[in-house]
Amino acid sequence: MNAPVSSPSVSPARIAHPDYRAKLMSADDAASLIGPGAVVGMSGFTGAGYPKAVPQALARRMEAAHAAGNPYAIKVWTGASTGPELDGALARAKGIDFRLPYNSDPLVREQINAGTVQYFDMHLSQVAPVAWQGFLGPLDVALVEVSAILPDGSVVPSSSVGNNKTWLDRAGKIILEVNSWQHEALHGMHDIYYGTALPPHRRPIPLVHPNDRIGQPTFRIDPAKVVAVVATDTPDRNAPFKAPDDAARAIAGHLLQFFGHEVKMGRLPASLLPIQSGVGNIANAVLNGLMDSPFEPMTAYTEVLQDGMLDLLAAGKLAMASATAFSLSPDAAEALNGEMHRYRDRIVLRPQEISNHPELVRRLGCLAMNGMIEADLYGNVNSTHLMGSRIQNGIGGSGDFARNAYISIFMAPSLAKGGAISTIVPQVSHVDHIDQDVQVIVTDQGLADLRGLSPKQRAEQVIANCVHPTYRDQLSDYYARALRDSYGKHSPSLLDEALSWHQRFVQTGTMRAG
Template sequence: MGAADAAAFIAPGSTVGMSGFTGSGYPKAVPMALAARIEAEHAAGRPFQVRVWTGASTGPELDGALARAHGIEFRLPYNSDPLVREQINTGQMEYFDLHLSQVAPMAAQGFLGPLDTAVIEVSAIASDGSLVPSSSVGNNKTWIDQARQVIVEVNRWQSAALEGMHDIYYGTALPPHRVPIPILKPGDRVGEPRFRCDPDKVVAVVETESPDRNLPFRAPDAAARAIAGHLLEFLCHEVKMGRLPASLLPIQSGVGNIPNAVLGSLLDGPFERMTAYTEVIQDGMLDLLIAGRLQVASATGFSLSPGAAHRFNAEAAQFRDRVILRPQEISNHPEVIRRLGCLAMNGMIEADIYGCVNSTHVMGSRIQNGIGGSGDFARNAYISIFMTPSTAKDGHISTLVPQASHVDHIPQDVQVLVTEQGLADLRGLSPKQRARLIIARCVHPDYRPALSDYFERACAHAYGQQSPSLLTEALSWHQRFIETGSMRS
């Protein structure tokens, strides 16, 4: 049926589980039709909002369209849409940010409440009624299992060669019946290539032909190249010291321009026969696969620029044996991450001198995005690395501060910090040793004297000396930015 008829199955106040992960594999037609219906209801003076669950971020036809219609009451677990962000930060929308590995288990345990409708994009429906996933898996298995009714979008834009890349694991169970996940290497396949779906739950099938929408990655600037260089030097040193094998350990990379630049630098590095166990396959990882430097990449979805997505669709068959797409509760599962010994490389908004990392909030209270999978990987990685340029907003913000205005990752989960200024290996250091190293290696020269002065005065006058802090000054840099537009004194 058409998208408008399918959207009519979604009732006001209901909870809808949508497919999608970082702008790939999300439904396009039904959410837009639902947004149009919501706008018409609002124009008639009737309230209409829904609760939206996804895998992670989606695209403008989903989050953007529903936000423009003021149709989202509640959103989880991750967002990057600017209009949704605005409505969250102005209190118009409730938002629950949680680790991506925890979403499916919490839904299955009933902690999130009932799921009324699943709207899932697939690339095909098999003759036995099973569903061939599209360019992301995300939480789709759980949405299909838990929802009272299912709406399927079959997107002909997605490559037919995707079939066979997916590994849908049906071995999860709730406590006390859980058993180990039998993944010993990133390339292990332990599940099925398609989603199981009870045909009686399917109330609509909508055919579409619409591309995934991800923004193009910027060409690496000087800061990104410097960060990549510092990290490459560090990895080479770890291999030399015998702490990493010559092929490294499985790579995990967050999404964004800096992580993508770091992946690009591995093309010129000395490492061969690498593997990846990560959330998303972005342009830099696709380049490593094409060059043969990366043997296999396991993820839950793609995050490809338009050009890279076009290339992948044209050549998808060559990747079928080297790309595995899994449910995000498996791609991000702490048990598997710890077993494989992943190298976690993620971006951040800011860090403080003791190694607390803020990944989500600007000036303490404005959400920028969710925590995503960075917590899943950072706490369980073999080495946990966070990266950012040392300044933002044309130098008016220092990303290294006396105290983080919001903490997503505690110092025990942060082992390495990298900016274009340098790299600080924090493993085995006390808080004061960490502070001196971060100030010396990572802070921009414009802010280094002020941060050194703060730390020395804190050591002299703080209430205690384990992690010295001047409580009346610790967040003064953020307050100064809010009042004047600059952290500079």
């Protein structure tokens, strides 16, 4: 059981409104306001801006209740993934009954795959609208980390925005964690837009460039709903990125060559279009590769700002970046905090219903670069499930961008598990992105440009460019027999073999035949 942590002292400048200072209490006292069965909307997006003290206190209450033989679990809504002090602590206490919309915590993943936690995996742009539509039911509590409360009662967001605006508006009760670790210069970096509405009252969102600011820098909160304010001084926690390996560098090289070709052909401007990059070591390697590219000044309209994008900003290669959260290694987070004033006018953090809004992605013409678990011959992509049934993380925002991007790119090494798994398979075991939403597939072996191609033409490009030599003959043999024997010749498939590679791995530990 985690030991109680005493509340740190907090500067009056961080909680400058007297009504809110009067509601200061310990994390344990605040946690007592969240009862069993509560639906709690928590801040947090890729390990940034999540509450850190109250969830741990809540986990202690859950463990004590369970020890006494009493049930105690809650439903957790967030922006995306969080950190070990939230998802990890609640999972260890067996305190999560339901989770949405994205998770990367290994213990929560284990419980989801064991069937003890119900998980609703959904497109990130849809979470706020779905919450407003009401079919998920009421939101009891908003537990949100902020960086300051101003004298007028407005609230400065933290290092992520996510769905916090919606949680604060929808919840019956609000608990605020004011984190003094978050830099005071975050004030002014956010753009909180209050112009969204449900049909039939929707209006166009007036954003036409990635650097447009269309909202206000703070949250509006009904002070009557605030039941507790908790002072914290705890850093965000993200794992450091790994140095790019040979496969990541090869993927980056293929992709940069492709961009250069698109510029030469007149299909992209010399500075590219706004880039969107998923989270991870390969995505970060691509961003690092852009450092030595001829493309500048670039812009970004994306979900998260990670190390490689911060480096591009520092070097002047990236003019500005729009996101909903940071996803920085500890070293990069420390560097950002040391120079926050330098970046405040070049970074915009927005609610994820805006950062991931499909119409805005299409209007701006984003270049979407996302990771995948596997792809098949025809370009269908699985980004969430291992062997068809074990959830890995979730679809996140990849679908928001892939279907609406100017160019939709998915990338991964051609092998996994030391060669026991081929990333390119006859048929994906789970479909997150249909072939119509996938335009480019990149592995360390090469790049397949699938735009404008029929299914059989796509298959030929994928086999020729993306499959590792270990599996190329095996896949070519399957495809040749599918051309000969399949029920139809448009997208040839052998129904009794299409998922045999996955079944072979489950049974023998490898996809290799023979």
